[in-house]
Amino acid sequence: MSNPKHDKGEHYLTTPKAEPFLERLIFNNRAIILIVFFFLTLFLGYNAIKIQPDASFERMIPLEHPYIVNMLDHRDDLENLGNxxxxxxxxxxxxxxxxxxxxxxxxxxxxxxxxxxxxxxxxxxxxxxxxxxxxxxxxxxxxxxxxxxxxxxxxxxxxxxxxxxxxxxxxxxxxxxxxxxxxxxxxLYENNPETGEPLxxxxxxxxxxxxxxxxxxxxxxxxxxxxxxxxxxxxDLIEGIGSIAYFAGITILLTTLLLYGYSRCISGTLVPVFSSIVAVFWQLGILKLLGYGLDPYSVLVPFLVFAIGISHGVQVVNAMAIEASKGFDPITAARLAFRALYIPGMLALISDAFGFLTLLFIQIDVIKDLAVAAGLGVAIVIITNLVLHPLIMSYIGITKGGIRHVQSHGEKQDRKWRVMSYFAHPGVAPVSLLIAVIGLGAGLYFKQGLKVGDLDQGAPELRADSRYNKDNAYIIDNYSTSADVLVVMVKTPEEQCTQYNVLRAMDSLQWELQNTPGVQSSASLADVSKIVTKALNEGNWKWYEISRNQTIINASIREAPAGLINTNCDLTPVLVFLEDHKAETLQTVVDRVEKFAENNSNEEHTFLLAAGNAGVEAATNEVISSAKNMMLAFVYGVVSFLCLLTFRSIRAVICIVTPLGLTSILCEAIMATSGIGIKVATLPVIALGVGIGVDYGIYIYTKLEKFILEGKALQEAYYETLRSTGKAVIFTGVTLGLGVVTWIFSPIKFQADMGFLLFFMFLWNMVGAIWLLPALARFLLRPDHMLAKARSKE
Structure with missing residues (x-):
């Protein structure tokens, strides 16, 4: 005897209007596509295992910033380039x-x-x-x-x-x-002068x-x-990468256990994990073929690709389990799951990809590499999650234990979903919005203390008790000359760098800087001239001055140390030794130098910023500071545009994007109160959190809209949304959060910071989608208008 539900499903599947072209293309050629996947995975997996850690001084600095351009233009005349x-x-x-x-x-x-x-x-x-x-x-x-x-x-x-x-x-x-x-x-040389190979x-x-x-x-x-x-x-960062394999193992194991607890289905556990691992191998293999390595910052991207794969894989498992519990066979359940998820899934993943690609606006090569690696990884997840995963499941299907779990667990969860559906209730929604406004105000207040750059001495990428930072602390404590050096270049016509007016201007700059907070000391050709002139006059301090007599000046700088004057005598540096390279210190000193340069540069001498490791840090901070807001504006603009294109409703866009904006503001507030600055290591977290966080809202809103268009009232529609996809969204947020929170134990401090911030963003974006989105929908959506508009198009 035939199953009526099954028959109904078969008839539904054969309806041309209901059967998308992509679905026919994929499921009518299952065997061929899986064979192609198999050989591609072997090929790309072989290349993936050959990828090597990669780092470069020049790739970690903003090469297009004027400071860096000046530094590299005169690199042959300077010693303190920072490397x-x-x-x-x-x-x-x-x-x-x-x-x-x-x-x-x-x-x-x-x-x-x-x-x-x-x-x-x-x-x-x-x-x-x-x-x-x-x-x-x-x-x-x-x-x-x-x-x-x-x-x-x-x-x-x-x-x-x-x-x-x-x-x-x-x-x-x-x-x-x-x-x-x-x-x-x-x-150090950045490249071997004989072979040209990078260090x-x-x-x-x-x-x-x-x-x-x-x-x-x-x-x-x-x-x-x-x-x-x-x-x-x-x-030391590259050495710490070895520990990342340990955390990768923990993440995979923890995710597998949680996924099994969620689905009670062996196939529903192993297939999404397998598909996500395939996505990682594909990503690494393609990066290797494109000539990329894994620098200390982009090495965390495979974690995110795995997490994104699991995030969307859970939706596939959830949808298939629901269809299987209705009596559909594996191929039918897989097709129905694909049909329900391919539009919101592709929208979410494309939003993720564009979110990552906004990092290309930041003119620092390691961040651009991270953007390419993350964008490529998401593009691959679209294929593995929406094609490979459903195809494998169409052969295996959901186990009987998984089906029983959906049926029994669904009944037990009804009361919980009913309670949570009150987030869309007319009496509860205003309270939710009030709480959100209070949170927004608190976030805006605390984020005022957010700094760009490093906030601690030493290497903030490493733990304070790391060997490197202990070594750095020893040198700071035992040497009066700091390791943080800002080099101001004084450019003159050829053979004019020792003229009186040039040395006098340099001496005036040094006086300004020695009275600037954060400056430890300074040194220049002017100091050499004054010291030697004094020495030539029996050490009398009255002669500790720059002589107006050019002959005396020439004699005084005859034995000038290497690095304070170049061969053509058209460039001489002022070395500024700083107490540290904290963001505030660098900004104070750079502002003072720029003001001095503006008022004192002329045809005889021009003051140029900046070389030295502190000059590189200052340029990097400026690039990050100017790019941060533009990057956020673009990522939100792209996400909003894609949502508008899909849902054709500004109200829908506001419902989906507003929780993301609140999360971003709260994240910056947490960074400010936790002493985490915005820098190369932490800036990508903001874009990554928005890119991945939008997935929750898209899945929730897609289901909510579907049930509203079926004629249900808003709260009832939200109740059905929670029953069908709420569990998957909550599980995904919790699983992703627990997966990255293990990073806080990493010996690499910036990985620990990223883990902490991503843990917050994953969880809070999920909370925003479950709690704030329905409250916004209560005030913004008009179910009767939506229904009338949909019927008018039929």
């Missing part, structure tokens, strides 16, 4: 003036000299010839290398070394203030650990090694 490592060799007992310490320092200097990627001409240590001392005597200037000629480690030669150190200008720079450590300074930061960092820290620090109980610099920070 260097500083290796502090500390002696635990005694001081540096021992034969054993100096021999160890010599060996470390030699080791660093031969590391691939080191600019050997710029290497500095007490053992290199470019570290010298100078003094004025009755006979004139005397000087030499800090390591005395004929040094043999004897008491006399060590005493001569001590005197040379004291006469040098390196105490507080290469030599600690307490004479317990010295620094080996190594500038492998992961390998370079491992070499520093193996050849320097382990070899000389771990093996010598009296020596401690401290290493800081961009390359070491990135190397």
């Amino acid at each position: 260097f490592v500083r290796i502090a060799v500390e002696v635990k007992e005694g001081d540096i003036f021992t034969k054993e310490y100096m021999e160890t320092l010599k060996q470390i200097t030699d080791e660093v000299f031969y590391l691939n990627g080191v600019d050997r001409s710029g290497l500095k240590s007490l053992w290199t010839s470019n570290v010298r001392w100078v003094e004025v005597t009755e006979q004139g200037f005397q000087g030499g290398t800090v390591i005395p000629d004929g040094y043999d480690g004897s008491r006399d030669s060590l005493e001569a070394l001590r005197q040379n150190v004291l006469r040098s200008n390196e105490v507080g720079r290469l030599i600690s203030d307490n004479f317990r450590s010295t620094i080996v300074y190594a500038p 492998d930061y992961g390998t370079f960092s491992r070499q520093l650990e193996e050849k320097i820290r382990d070899k000389y620090g771990a093996s010598n109980p009296n020596i401690e090694i401290h290493i800081v610099g961009f390359a070491k920070k990135v190397g």
Whole structure:
């Protein structure tokens, strides 16, 4: 005897109007499509496992920003470009003036000299010839290398070394203030000058650990090694990527368990997990074929692709289970699920993709790479979720246990859905809106404290107790010259950089900066001229000034240190040593320099910002600050346009987008109160949260509209919406939230921050769709008008 429900479904499926072209194309060619999927997965999976971690100094900075353009235009004339490592060799007992310490320092200097990627001409240590001392005597200037000629480690030669150190200008720079450590300074090439290959930061960092820290620090109980610099920070981030595999395993396991608890169906659990993993392999494989690697920031994107796949996979499982519980066979249930979900599913995923692609507006290559990786991943999820997943399920179907669970659980949940349907009740909706307005006000108030840039010393991407940040803290505490250097470039006509007016202007800038909060000290050619002029006049402080006599100036800068004057004498830098690289410090100093440059640049000299690691940070902060609002406006604009295009109703757009806006504001408020700044690592979270969060609203509104057009009152329509898709939406929000909340235990601080923020956005966007959307619908939607409009089109 035939099943009437089944017969009805078969008749419905054969109706041309009801059977979309895509459905016929996909389900009429199931076997062929699955074979294609199989071979594509093998090919792309093979490429996926070959993808490598990738990082580049230039890809992490805004190359089009004027500061960076100025820096790269004059990179050959500058030493402090920001890409260097500083290796502090500390002696635990005694001081540096021992034969054993100096021999160890010599060996470390030699080791660093031969590391691939080191600019050997710029290497500095007490053992290199470019570290010298100078003094004025009755006979004139005397000087030499800090390591005395004929040094043999004897008491006399060590005493001569001590005197040379004291006469040098390196105490507080290469030599600690307490004479317990010295620094080996190594500038780095971004690309190998011989082969052109980019510097492998992961390998370079491992070499520093193996050849320097382990070899000389771990093996010598009296020596401690401290290493800081961009390359070491990135190397530690790449090392931390290894832990991401651990969190990936936890996420997959947790998701699988929760999915089984939700569906009580083996196939309904394993197929969406399998489809989501396939999407990740496809994404990584295509990225590899396109020439991309995984930098420390985009390495988290596969997590999001998996999460998005599960998010939409749950909807497929839920829809199939409902149809299967009505008596339909697997192929019919799969087709009906596809038919119900392919429009809202594609809309949600396209909205996700455009949300991610808005990151392309930010002129920093690592963020652009993240946008490409995320956009590509979502495009792939459209295929795996809406094609692969239903096709596999059309063969396997929902198990009997899953069907029984839907039937029994549906009856048990009716009371809960009935209570929750009161969010659309005329008496409850105003209260919900009042709570939302209060939340909006609180969010706007607290987000005023949100800063752009780093808010802590050291590397905020790493934990405060990480080895790198401990090393950084040691150098800050023991050296008077900061590692945070802002370089102001003074551009002049050729052979004019030592003119009196130029040096006087530089000296005036330094005076301004030394009276600026956040500035530790400064150095320039003007300082050299004043020091030497004083020395030439018996050390009398009355002569500590820039002479108006050009001949005296020329004599005073004859022995100027390398890096303070270029070969053509048309560029000379002012080095500004900052107390830290916090956003507020950088903004204060940059504003002061820009104001000075505007008032004092002329045809004789032009002040240009900025080089040095602090200059790079300042440029990055400016790019992020200017791009943030534009990015948000675009992502909301695109989401709103797509919703308008689909639902043809501005009221529908307001219902879907308003909860997202509230979530964004609350997220920024949480960032401000939690001490998380907007920077390269956290900015993408805002776009990602909006892109993924819109899915909930789209699924809820699609069902709500469907039941309204069937003639149901708003609250009753919302009750039916909750019964059909509410459980899937709530489950998705909770599962995604729990999946990313495990990131807070990561050794990589920015991954922990992203996990915390995404956890909030996933959950709160789900709450907004379940709680606030029906309240808005109560005031905005007019069911009778919607029904009349729909009937007029028939």
